[in-house]
Amino acid sequence: MRRVPAKLLLDHSSVVAPALLGKVLRVDLGEGDVRSGRITEVEAYGGLDDPASHSARGETPRNRPMFGAAGTVYVYFTYGMHWCANIVTGAVGDPQAVLLRAVEPIEGLDAIRAARPRARRDRDLANGPAKLCEALGIGQWANGVALGADVGGRSIRLLDDGTSPPAVPLVGPRVGISVAQEIPWRFRVPS
DNA sequence: TCTGCGATAATA
DNA sequence: ATTATCGCAGAC
Numbered sequence: 001m002r003r004v005p006a007k008l009l010l011d012h013s014s015v016v017a018p019a020l021l022g023k024v025l026r027v028d029l030g031e032g033d034v035r036s037g038r039i040t041e042v043e044a045y046g047g048l049d050d051p052a053s054h055s056a057r058g059e060t061p062r063n064r065p066m067f068g069a070a071g072t073v074y075v076y077f078t079y080g081m082h083w084c085a086n087i088v089t090g091a092v093g094d095p096q097a098v099l100l101r102a103v104e105p106i107e108g109l110d111a112i113r114a115a116r117p118r119a120r121r122d123r124d125l126a127n128g129p130a131k132l133c134e135a136l137g138i139g140q141w142a143n144g145v146a147l148g149a150d151v152g153g154r155s156i157r158l159l160d161d162g163t164s165p166p167a168v169p170l171v172g173p174r175v176g177i178s179v180a181q182e183i184p185w186r187f188r189v190p191s
Numbered sequence: 192t193c194t195g196c197g198a199t200a201a202t203a
Numbered sequence: 204a205t206t207a208t209c210g211c212a213g214a215c
Contacts, residue, residue, distance in 0.1 A: 043207070052207070062202065079208050080199030086207090099207055118210065130208050176207050194214085202205085 003148065004158040009070040009089050013044035013096035016089040018187040022163040025103055027136040030153035035112055035136045037103025037126055038163065043174045044185040045086070047095040052180040055095035065144040066095035073156055075133070075143040082130035085138050087147070087158065101175075101186075102127045105135065112136070166190055 004023055009016055026036035045053040047066075054063040054076065065074040065088060072088040074097050086097035103126045105112050112125055112135045119125045126135040133139065138156065145151050147158050170188040173181050 045207070054207075057203085060203080076207080077201065078206055080201070080206090082199095082208050084207065101207090124210095128208070174207070178205085192215085194212100196211090198209090200206100 001159045001161045004160050006071055009087065009158075010091065011089060013046055013089045013098050014185050016087075016096075017042045017044040017098045017185065018169050019165055020087070020098060020100075020158075021165040021169055021187060021189050023165075024106060024159040024161050024163075025100065025136065026107070026157045026159055027138060028155045028157070029137045033108065033111055033137070035108030035115075036106045036159075037112075037132070037136065038106055039100060039103050040189040041102035041127075042187050043099040043101055044187075045097050045099060045174075047090075050180060050183070052174060052177040052183070053095070053097075055097075059095070063095065066097050067093055068144065069146070071147045073142045073145050073147065075138060075140060077140070078130075083133040083139050084129040085133050085142065099129055100132055101129045102188075103132055103136070 020039050023039050024036050028034050047055050055066045065072050069092050070089050074086040086099050088097045090096040116125050116135050126132040166189050171184050172186045174186045
């Protein structure tokens with residue numbers, strides 16, 4: 001299980017996004033609590049040219065991590081109660097990111113179930129951007145942190161276990177946006 | 192399975 | 204006012 005090379009993350013988000021399908025997201029929360037899942041759904045968000053992106057109107061305190069280096073994690077709080085996580089792509093100053101929308105749990109299933117008490121079926125554990133964060137324990141602590149970096153005993157890694165991205169991913173419009181709905185930047189592993 | 196709706200607070 | 208969401212209730 002090797003680390004995803006930084007080079008893969010350094011490109012336009014719409015190019016990186018489908019390449020992340022099948023990769024393994026592993027969160028180490030310390031004290032033996034390790035949770036991971038295979039990425040099955042993502043969305044690309046661009047910079048100033050993408051009106052649906054948090055970075056569309058320039059840099060603010062919230063979106064600052066998007067302007068950082070490729071491989072930075074951007075976590076935001078929304079709807080008054082949910083955390084969602086992105087992987088930043090592209091060069092410093094070019095605010096692009098891939099929203100992680102769904103994973104299928106691999107490691108730490110018991111901890112994941114405990115973190116998602118409202119999920120009645122296992123398929124509902126991490127099949128949404130906020131569910132994914134709650135399941136894997138991703139929160140504000142991860143905002144602005146580089147993949148692989150240690151944050152007080154916690155870390156997030158992106159790994160390749162040999163699974164290839166789907167040759168033909170399902171593609172469609174991004175979810176939950178009110179502008180730029182015609183841009184097909186949502187990518188899913190075919191079921 | 193699907194559709195509609197309320198929760199809840201940071202952001203601009 | 205809006206929001207890169209979720210889970211519940213009710214209809215079928």
